[in-house]
Amino acid sequence: MRVMVVRCWLIYLILHLIDKGSLQDPLEIEGVVGDSVILPCSYKERVLNPDERNVFWRYNTHKNVYDIEKGKEVTEDQDAVFKDRIESFPLEYKNGNFSIKLNHLRFTDNGEFFCYISKVERQYNLRLTVRAPPPTLSPPKPTADSRSSSMKTQQDGIVNFLIAVLEFFVLHYF
Incomplete structure (x- = not known):
């Protein structure tokens, strides 16, 4: 009898976890250093009363990213790395x-974000990957050496032109 109770409890626990999305694959989000990303989190099954709008955003399960309690933002316990960026x-x-926008992305933002809507026991898992910005294709800035070498090339070209003109006159008129 005791073994059967334990099995039923384990089955209930597994089904409960599956139902709540705890075992879901995280949604993959990509961003670029310095840019912003939207981290989605929503509940559409029914309209939540203001007292039910308790949402807790966490980074790597322990850092407080952002809290919404009874429909109001609460940032007193927000981790310093997210201050003024959410x-x-x-x-x-x-x-x-209950989506949030994370601004001024950093490489240190790589990781798992969790949005937990407490009154309906719904959790969303997101994995953020922050990559470097693409290289810019700006022309190289001239240096003192490159300017003098280009001027040298122009002077060499003028000298060669004058020599060619002089040879032309010598061959045709002398």
Whole structure:
């Protein structure tokens, strides 16, 4: 009897975890250093009352990214690495949209982000990959050496031209 209770409890726990999305593959998000990304999180099954709008954003399970409690932002316990870099969309909370925008991306932002909507026990997992910006194709800046060598080339060209003109006159008129 005891073994059967333990098995039923384990099956219930596994089904509960699967239902809540805890075992889901994280959504892959890519960004570029210095840019911004939207980290999506929404609940559309029903309209949440303001008292039910409790959402907790975490980075690598322990750093506090952003909290929404009863539909209001709470940043007192926000980790210093995210201070002044997070934007949310309070007008969208009533629609179940608790997405945030992470600005001024850094390589150290690579990792797992979690959005947990507590009253409905829904969790979203996101994996952010931050890459370097693509190289710019700007022309190389001239240096003192390159300017003098290009001037030398121009002078050599003028000298060669004058020699050719002089040879022309010598051959045709003398």
